[in-house]
Amino acid sequence: MAINYIFPEYEVVRAEKRCISCRVCERQCANEVHHLNLAENRMEADESKCVNCHRCVSLCPTRALKIVRTDNTFKHNANWTGEIIADIFRQAATGGVLLSSMGNPQPLPVYWDRLLINASQVTNPSIDPLREPMETKTFLGKKPYALARDKSGRLLNNLEPQLELDVPVMFSAMSYGSISYNAHESLARAACALGVYYNTGEGGLHEDFYQYGAHTIVQVASGRFGVYKRYLDAGAAIEIKMGQGAKPGIGGHLPGTKIVGDISRTRMIPEGSDAISPAPHHDIYSIEDLRQLVYSLKEATEYKKPVIVKIAAVHNVAAIASGIARSGADIIAIDGFRGGTGAAPTRIRDNVGIPIELALASVDERLRREGIRNNVSVVIGGSVRNSADIVKALALGADAVYIGTSALIALGCHLCRTCHAGKCNWGIATQRAELVKRLNPDIGFERLVRLVSAWKHEIMEMMGGMGINSIEALKGNRLMLRGVGLNEKELEILGVKHAGE
Amino acid sequence: MKRIYVNEKWCLGCHLCEYYCAFANSGQDDMAKALKDVVIHPRIRIEEQDNISFAVNCRHCEEPLCVKGCISGALSVQDGLILIDPDKCVSCYTCVLSCPYGAIMPSEAGAIQKCELCTKNGRGQPACVEGCPNMAIVFEER
Ligand code: SF4
Ligand code: SF4
Ligand code: SF4
Ligand code: SF4
Numbered sequence: 046m047a048i049n050y051i052f053p054e055y056e057v058v059r060a061e062k063r064c065i066s067c068r069v070c071e072r073q074c075a076n077e078v079h080h081l082n083l084a085e086n087r088m089e090a091d092e093s094k095c096v097n098c099h100r101c102v103s104l105c106p107t108r109a110l111k112i113v114r115t116d117n118t119f120k121h122n123a124n125w126t127g128e129i130i131a132d133i134f135r136q137a138a139t140g141g142v143l144l145s146s147m148g149n150p151q152p153l154p155v156y157w158d159r160l161l162i163n164a165s166q167v168t169n170p171s172i173d174p175l176r177e178p179m180e181t182k183t184f185l186g187k188k189p190y191a192l193a194r195d196k197s198g199r200l201l202n203n204l205e206p207q208l209e210l211d212v213p214v215m216f217s218a219m220s221y222g223s224i225s226y227n228a229h230e231s232l233a234r235a236a237c238a239l240g241v242y243y244n245t246g247e248g249g250l251h252e253d254f255y256q257y258g259a260h261t262i263v264q265v266a267s268g269r270f271g272v273y274k275r276y277l278d279a280g281a282a283i284e285i286k287m288g289q290g291a292k293p294g295i296g297g298h299l300p301g302t303k304i305v306g307d308i309s310r311t312r313m314i315p316e317g318s319d320a321i322s323p324a325p326h327h328d329i330y331s332i333e334d335l336r337q338l339v340y341s342l343k344e345a346t347e348y349k350k351p352v353i354v355k356i357a358a359v360h361n362v363a364a365i366a367s368g369i370a371r372s373g374a375d376i377i378a379i380d381g382f383r384g385g386t387g388a389a390p391t392r393i394r395d396n397v398g399i400p401i402e403l404a405l406a407s408v409d410e411r412l413r414r415e416g417i418r419n420n421v422s423v424v425i426g427g428s429v430r431n432s433a434d435i436v437k438a439l440a441l442g443a444d445a446v447y448i449g450t451s452a453l454i455a456l457g458c459h460l461c462r463t464c465h466a467g468k469c470n471w472g473i474a475t476q477r478a479e480l481v482k483r484l485n486p487d488i489g490f491e492r493l494v495r496l497v498s499a500w501k502h503e504i505m506e507m508m509g510g511m512g513i514n515s516i517e518a519l520k521g522n523r524l525m526l527r528g529v530g531l532n533e534k535e536l537e538i539l540g541v542k543h544a545g546e
Numbered sequence: 547m548k549r550i551y552v553n554e555k556w557c558l559g560c561h562l563c564e565y566y567c568a569f570a571n572s573g574q575d576d577m578a579k580a581l582k583d584v585v586i587h588p589r590i591r592i593e594e595q596d597n598i599s600f601a602v603n604c605r606h607c608e609e610p611l612c613v614k615g616c617i618s619g620a621l622s623v624q625d626g627l628i629l630i631d632p633d634k635c636v637s638c639y640t641c642v643l644s645c646p647y648g649a650i651m652p653s654e655a656g657a658i659q660k661c662e663l664c665t666k667n668g669r670g671q672p673a674c675v676e677g678c679p680n681m682a683i684v685f686e687e688r
Contacts, residue, residue, distance in 0.1 A: 483558055
């Protein structure tokens with residue numbers, strides 16, 4: 046095509062005085078942006094290929110590089126923004142559905158940032174977590190409504206299977222295929238070290254990772270990839286994936302070109318065949334159908350493992366959650382509209398679903414009102430960015446959170462949002478051997494452990510400040526939250542008062 | 547003794563170790579100034595072919611052939627470390643030929659150069675190991 050409508054979004058700025066022509070940037074950019082002009086011994090860049098992943102920026106030994114947004118501009122227009130115009134150019138050229146990765150980047154409200162946490166002053170003492178006991182352990186699963194005793198009055202254990210978490214944080218579902226072997230190994234080893242769980246996602250469990258089974262949640266999704274008896278037995282819990290926050294209502298499609306070697310073996314589908322996850326589970330059209338799958342899985346694993354049902358946060362999420370809480374599931378996982386993905390149609394990612402904060406508040410409220418809150422634990426995900434988000438989520442009623450994007454960022458992800466291109470320069474969302482090896486799991490797992498340990502300290506500090514010494518006492522404690530800049534309706538749904546009230 | 551060991555599985559072939567080595571032994575305090583428009587002569591070298599690469603520098607052998615071969619007594623072993631005294635070196639390059647790893651090379655300053663684990667350049671810790679982004683080289687006791 047003679048006319049190139051798309052102007053490169055980024056510029057590679059090289060401080061010529063600092064560049065020593067070491068070619069590290071050239072060797073590290075899988076997008077082939079940099080090259081050495083041998084004649085002049087000068088580095089040059091083709092910025093049209095740059096996705097702004099910062100691999101070169103981070104590895105340049107002399108800090109000679111930075112990536113900036115181009116200031117090439119369209120005539121200013123608050124309605125027809127540059128991005129909207131460029132998307133039209135793209136689709137006019139390709140006729141295709143726009144694809145993107147990671148979570149919704151649009152400037153929609155982030156309710157976490159509109160919620161503030163309480164602290165003790167004068168009338169109730171705060172607690173110093175360094176000197177006084179503070180419990181961050183929590184259990185996920187059904188809780189009994191009454192004590193049971195045998196004939197002689199001794200307590201019976203009537204507890205259903207539980208997941209025991211040392212910190213209320215788990216790594217959310219990311220399949221082997223969407224992320225690399227080394228990323229999975231990092232997550233699995235970190236989950237073991239932290240006393241929490243990671244989630245296989247829908248791609249099955251690689252043979253090498255069965256050893257981490259006690260800290261693994263195995264997922265059963267609509268494609269049923271890699272699901273068989275040993276897989277179900279391997280995990281500590283089983284998750285039925287009904288939906289994903291980044292793309293509610295649609296399935297997934299991993300092209301046949303990516304179904305090679307270990308991926309094909311782990312997914313248990315022939316090499317080169319497309320891995321298609323249908324939008325619905327074709328055996329689930331009602332809560333009754335869901336109940337059948339929940340109990341099939343329980344039956345298959347002798348009622349020893351909790352079953353999680355994961356849904357995307359959509360408009361009538363509270364009613365759906367109420368149904369799930371009656372389906373026999375032990376845990377409901379809700380994924381908000383900012384949840385990440387390895388590939389999703391852009392328009393769906395950016396426009397479908399609702400914020401997790403509102404979904405969580407309404408689900409917790411509905412289950413309480415119906416007297417079935419103890420039927421299930423509630424785990425939320427979809428852009429939990431730091432320890433404060435976790436404290437707020439717990440206070441809104443969550444039992445624990447799932448983190449996906451934060452975990453990948455800890456592994457080096459710079460949110461360039463081009464996972465779908467399969468050329469992740471950080472060795473995370475790629476299957477190319479020379480890129481995968483860039484993520485050494487010995488380093489990756491330690492970074493994850495440090496991140497979650499740091500968050501644990503911060504959670505304890507915040508709880509101590511409120512005079513609360515256990516996660517259990519924080520759960521659903523909405524009095525510990527106040528809203529700022531929220532309207533009456535938002536406060537009503539969140540079930541919190543406005544700051545100053 | 548702590549030595550530098552190679553985990554070739556994790557080597558990216560980025561060559562950063564070579565540049566950190568060249569900088570560490572340049573005697574300068576600004577990497578850009580030290581290495582701009584300079585052809586580097588690091589004491590660590592990346593061997594690479596296809597998708598395999600690994601770093602090679604002095605192994606500080608228990609029975610060093612270079613020391614045995616040195617005709618002028620310029621190479622010596624001190625606490626396991628193999629050191630070069632450039633004042634004694636007569637540039638015969640016997641060591642260059644006898645090192646099975648190719649870890650000794652002629653130096654621009656005359657004499658030969660080799661890795662002395664950053665003990666004599668004021669760094670204290672091996673700069674190559676500190677600069678490796680993927681723990682493909684490690685400095686440890688084994
Ligand atoms: S990595 Fe930095 S110093 Fe090396 S060639 Fe690239 S810009 Fe220059
Ligand atoms: S794609 Fe990444 S590595 Fe390549 S030039 Fe852009 S920021 Fe650097
Ligand atoms: S710095 Fe590390 S990864 Fe890079 S070439 Fe040297 S040994 Fe290999
Ligand atoms: S230890 Fe120091 S001198 Fe030896 S190869 Fe590494 S950087 Fe160079």
